Amino acid sequence: MLSDIEIAQRSTMLPIVEIAEKINLIEDDLELYGKYKAKINLKRINQLAGQKKPAGKLVLVTSINPTPAGEGKTTVSVGLADALNYLEQSTILALREPSLGPTMGMKGGAAGGGYAQVMPMEDINMHFTGDMHALTAANNALSAFIDNHLYQGNGCQINPATITWKRALDLNDRALRNIVVGLGGRFNGVPREDGFDITVASEMMAILCLATDIDDLKNRLSHIVIGETYDRQMVTVADLKVQGALALLLKDAIKPNLVQTLYHTPALVHGGPFANIAHGCNSVLATQTAMKLADYTVTEAGFGADLGAEKFLDIKVPQLEKAPDVVVIVATIRALKMHGGVVKTELAHENIEALKKGFANLKKHIENMQNYGLPVVVAINEFSSDTEKEETCLKEMIEALGVPVALTSVWEKGPVGGIELAKAVIETAEKQSSDFVPLYDMKKRTIQEKVTTIVTDIYGGSGVQFSKKAKKQMQTFAERGWDHLPICMAKTQYSLSDDPTQLGRPTGFDVTIREFVPKLGAGFIVALTGQVLTMPGLPKKPAALQMDITEDGEIKGLF
């Protein structure tokens, strides 16, 4: 089998204006970035938002708790969209933008894989249309304004020790996690502790992805809390009066990006927040636009359904004003066997017992999605090591729950490998009606109640331990009127619990909330369950060592 980049290089893209035509966009609706990338302008976006035409069906792709065995959620999303188009359903794919940091670090892109890829993958995985860089610039401009405020002694007296706004770069760089800035004497700023997050973990990214228009963007930016004054009053971006400048820096980044899959399915690839410290979905604007332009929109949430889908449903859906019509949960036999206790090196061996045990993880995610009132389809993403007996066993267990299941092999076969899944999705969308019930009433429930509901109902835990600090914060936040906001859980993606080693379907556990972080710009309150890494590091041998570009522009080693 060819590598991802080889497959991509051997395929032919259509000019993006031709892709746009398929979904009734004309060249004037686009801002071209080369021949194969475009942004959709806000005029057209706003016009679509104002149309009375009902939105198309929304398919949310999520997965079991991820394991080192790999689930291929993005690949399945791409392949499903291709297969839906193959079956002559007008379909748009709405995905997140990959981050450059992991691209330089690990082998493996984030634009799908094999014969289910989004193109041009070398651009999407690098600078793309500059959204990440614009976010980085806006994020760090705010930091510069804060430090300039300290240095110049402007207006309110910010206490340097209370500044929570961190700098950001779209790179994996552990040496920037904890730094001291402002050294070098009185002409070089005020010394203080600081750190860099990877851009996708920044509140700036979450804001861009949840904003519904420029005014909403500016409003969210103005509410960002950056720290406190010496008399413990909170300081926001509005106090620094730079929300206009920050919005100006994001004026192009807010526009959804149009690209295509290997099989010319239109793809809106826009926004890419982390799914722990942030909500882990592509932008509201892109998803809304896709639903106005196509009969089916296939989108994806980060990590497993306990993190990504829960946040999609409880944080994004209220902005989107539309719940999914079908939820596709991706699982692999290999990953379920890991959830059943098999180590990575033993995955090639048939192991029905482990599969049955690990199935508990998938079952819990199915139940969770059904409890939201959403129709579920399970996609088993095939691997060559899967045995027929394992496949039959897994299908039977899923069908016993009354849930449609489909084998997919889009990585190897492209759209043809996704027809079974696409048919199951269409049938489910047409027969079952989505009857969405939010997990909690955002406005009426307290922070404590909301966190507890997520832990008991979604994670299957017994209860929640709040640290002394967290308790005090809940009181303060209530006094400040912040308890109407949804909760964004920062938890390990590897387990339903807050302990990454507890695979399968752990029970009887408590989740400990160490601390809350108010993200008033994004409009949610992050609940930290443990140490959350917001700046990854590079591995011993970064993928960058293999990368190259030749004189005639041929790219090597990207994946």
Add this chain to the structure above:
Amino acid sequence: MLSDIEIAQRSTMLPIVEIAEKINLIEDDLELYGKYKAKINLKRINQLAGQKKPAGKLVLVTSINPTPAGEGKTTVSVGLADALNYLEQSTILALREPSLGPTMGMKGGAAGGGYAQVMPMEDINMHFTGDMHALTAANNALSAFIDNHLYQGNGCQINPATITWKRALDLNDRALRNIVVGLGGRFNGVPREDGFDITVASEMMAILCLATDIDDLKNRLSHIVIGETYDRQMVTVADLKVQGALALLLKDAIKPNLVQTLYHTPALVHGGPFANIAHGCNSVLATQTAMKLADYTVTEAGFGADLGAEKFLDIKVPQLEKAPDVVVIVATIRALKMHGGVVKTELAHENIEALKKGFANLKKHIENMQNYGLPVVVAINEFSSDTEKEETCLKEMIEALGVPVALTSVWEKGPVGGIELAKAVIETAEKQSSDFVPLYDMKKRTIQEKVTTIVTDIYGGSGVQFSKKAKKQMQTFAERGWDHLPICMAKTQYSLSDDPTQLGRPTGFDVTIREFVPKLGAGFIVALTGQVLTMPGLPKKPAALQMDITEDGEIKGLF
């Protein structure tokens, strides 16, 4: 008079494909970034480079030593190009890209002003086509690779205390000048001192601007010296094996950007290195391309002629393989009066004596350019406070040197205000032949000789004091075979001497070289004469406070 952004907003741009047609570029030669910006692809660039057709005339615009009174060098460059086109000379403007840092800080863009602007100014002054951000990413990726190397203990043992490669952001942020990274214990990197430069001051930027193709880019990247091992062997990017990845990150940034002026003159705006720590000119590729496509190319060098033009001639010309046909030196009566001792608040008053005294500065720059064998034209950029008597006096002094002089008022009048200058340039280019003699023989002269020649011949100083450290470095560099490289002087732009308070034409001074910095990637050796600020700070009231964008996309307060 309208503000720059108001003038820009009221004018109409032509689609960039129409601008391209004027200079025989077809749509297939372009990579569009929206309707009004494009990159020229490398295929076409290489094809042009291979053409036997002789290059068009090259006009280098430089100035007297800058003063707070303002000279308007970029504005004159834009207006001159517009006027040449107005006179039906096929002309391309080749300028540097502005940096976002100063845009957010000071009022005033870097894409010209008034009726001599490059458009779309709001994009050019912000993210443009992403070149700065790509450079920032490549610069910081290298830092991440270095710190990962330290952390992982890979290969050669870099001594953290010797690392000279700094991080970069395209912002004004004094708090990042001196930082400590790698704090937070053993899993968060190796603690060391570091700092951020503004991206335009980075060696990455100098490399991009001097590279003649992808192979040359990679070769230059591989030669960057990042620090030393514990046994004092220098460590280069080639040792880290990441030149391929860095070149890949710059694959689009290396392509020249095509935009237009208010009067639809094609403009290649590409690359923007500092003119003290780096060589201060737009990219070699853009200038070369412009010369192949037009009869006249108008380009600009940073700061005054002692810094920018000297570096253009001694650092860029060897790569460009073409010297200017005409040098335009921009002066204003206000600035010359400041050089003659008048303070800024008194500039509105007529002062012939101060003008005569300050003229010495202009005279020295004229002599310098003539000593290179280059025909000179002086452009007096008019201000409303200039009196007729002052204008007559200045013109007479210039004409007495046998140098053509022209009044320009392109800021107020557009191309019509530049006709006199354009005619003088055409006449000079047609009559006088450029007979370029480099200031020094790069390969045969020692570092000490080269520095001394610049100080005595260009600055008019008596001699050079080398610090103990500088002397030792010259010896080491000679041993390492680096003394064939040109010198890049890092000196104050405000004076011909190394003392910013010495205006006019100081004499009898020595220049002190504190230290050398080898920039083997860029291919020059920086000579530091004093403290050079490579990361600016924001003023007390940054321009950002006035910036805004409305719901319908109208931009406010950019300038």
